[in-house]
Every structure is written in structure tokens, then in C-alpha cells.
Amino acid sequence: MKFGTYVFEPKKAEGFDFHLFRVKPEVGRRLPPMSDMYSNVAIFGDNVTARNHPDWISQSALGPAWRTNDQFNVRWDILCQTQPDHRAEQLDYIEDVARHSPGVWLNSIHFADHGHCTCPRCKERWKKSGLSWFEWRRKEVTDYMREVSERVRDRAKKKFVIGVLPDPVGSLERFGIDFNDLAPLTDEFLVVMFSKNYATPWYWEMLTRGFKKLFKDVPLNIALYVFGPGDNPAEVPAPSELVTLSVRAGRAGADGILYLTDKASQIWDFQKAVVDRVELRERLKTYGCQEVLDFFKSWEKIVE
Numbered sequence: 001m002k003f004g005t006y007v008f009e010p011k012k013a014e015g016f017d018f019h020l021f022r023v024k025p026e027v028g029r030r031l032p033p034m035s036d037m038y039s040n041v042a043i044f045g046d047n048v049t050a051r052n053h054p055d056w057i058s059q060s061a062l063g064p065a066w067r068t069n070d071q072f073n074v075r076w077d078i079l080c081q082t083q084p085d086h087r088a089e090q091l092d093y094i095e096d097v098a099r100h101s102p103g104v105w106l107n108s109i110h111f112a113d114h115g116h117c118t119c120p121r122c123k124e125r126w127k128k129s130g131l132s133w134f135e136w137r138r139k140e141v142t143d144y145m146r147e148v149s150e151r152v153r154d155r156a157k158k159k160f161v162i163g164v165l166p167d168p169v170g171s172l173e174r175f176g177i178d179f180n181d182l183a184p185l186t187d188e189f190l191v192v193m194f195s196k197n198y199a200t201p202w203y204w205e206m207l208t209r210g211f212k213k214l215f216k217d218v219p220l221n222i223a224l225y226v227f228g229p230g231d232n233p234a235e236v237p238a239p240s241e242l243v244t245l246s247v248r249a250g251r252a253g254a255d256g257i258l259y260l261t262d263k264a265s266q267i268w269d270f271q272k273a274v275v276d277r278v279e280l281r282e283r284l285k286t287y288g289c290q291e292v293l294d295f296f297k298s299w300e301k302i303v304e
Ligand SMILES: [Zn+2]
Pocket: 058, 059, 080, 081, 082, 083, 117, 118, 119, 120, 121, 122, 123
């Protein structure tokens, strides 16, 4: 297994195998990539571009994909999947980011949600394709990911990881994502499993097993939520929950675990809290994933 940080600032915390820096998160702001941190780019969830081009927002019978639309689980403004200017600009941007960092990990690669996108261009492209609605959406997502993959893997010769939402069953109908289509295009998968608490690890362990089964030979990374931008410290996951879930996800087959914080210093706070949970780590020894416990133990020398 490998362990990484997943942070909003270009700063590496000690004690991890790799680092993922959010050069362009869904809020749409962009920061320069780092030569020694992987770059994380959200493509279609992009508040800045949506504000600059409100006519590019994804459309549906239940309204556009503004983050204020409660019909959908959209936390950001999401652009139409086939907007040609955005697609072209993001291809060049992602290739450039890849050239200036060890690789690119993507988020927000897909249609906003079920029923998207019904803009005039998408309707026209669907009609012309002769495919069913779901097959047409699948082809749009896969074809674009093939282009991005070529830019990162073939041209920039860097590592490429596709990120998906934690829905192993409905992703085709909701987002246009077919995991078998994407598997040959990516080096690894990332499944974001963000939650403000992990009080019932059983569910997350089940999702990990489900994705492990779907992805077959492609490594599975999961990302866990530690401390997000602007969070109230009283409302973030308890370190003990994160320790327990890490062990259970490890035994369920996760090949990598990433820990999300706003700042690198919050990773250190987390490490300190994990090291302090001596009794819990002792108790988890019978759970069947010593590798994660050994990794946590390695932090003892960092936080001393
Ligand atoms: Zn559209």
C-alpha cells in the first residue's frame, strides 16, 4: 500500500509516500503546479469558469447545474460536458500541468448527474450519434478521457489517475462513467470518499470492496476527509474514526489511501492525534491489516 497527502496548499507534510496538490479544485482557482507533488485538477466542476461563462452551465429538465440547485447533489457549478472551448482549454491546461509535475489526478470528469446535459448542443450531438441516451453520454466521457490520457501519458509521459465519485452502481446512468472503458486509459483510480464523519466504517469498507471488485487489476486509491477549508474543528471526522477506517479499507483491498486537509500543518495535527491513539491501534491489530498500523507507527518519530 501507498499513503499520500491531499492538500490545498503547495506544501508537503513529512511521513508519506507521495503528495497530491489541488492545483485546480472545483472552486476553479488555479495555482502553479509543483515539481515534487502530483497535480489534482477538477475539469467540469469549475465555479470560476461558470461565473465567466454562465451559458456553459450544464442543463437538465430539473434545472441547470448551479451549486444552488437542490435537485442534484452538486456542490459546485458544473459545466456542460461537451462545451468545446472548455474541453480544448482544459486539454492544454492539463498537459501543461503534467509537464510541470510528476503527474495528474483528475476529478469532475463527468456529466453533472442524471438527466444532464440537455443543452441544444448536447441534444444535437446525441441525435447525430444514433446511440441511446446512456450510451451517447458514456461515449462522450470515454472519448474525452482518452484525449486527456494521451496528453498526460503519451505526450507529457507522466502518471495519470482518473478520479470518480463513490457510486459503484449508478455511475453510468448518473455520470456517463463506465469503469471498464476508463480502466485502460488510466494508471490508477481514485475514489473520493469524503464525509464529515466515519462513525460507521462498515459502509466505507463495503464501498472499498465494491470498487476493488470493479477495477480488477487497476490500483484503487481512496481519499478520506480529515480537515477541509474553513471547517469547524468540532465538525470534522474524529481521528479514531479515520484510524479504524484506514485499517478496514486496507483489509478490503485499497492499494492507496490519501488524507485530505486544507493545510499541511493539519496533516501534522492528524499524525499527532493518530500517534496518541495507542490503545486503539493496539486493539486494531486483530483486524487484518498490519500494513496500515505499521504506517501509522512510522509517524511516532515524526511528531515527537
Ligand atoms: Zn450540454
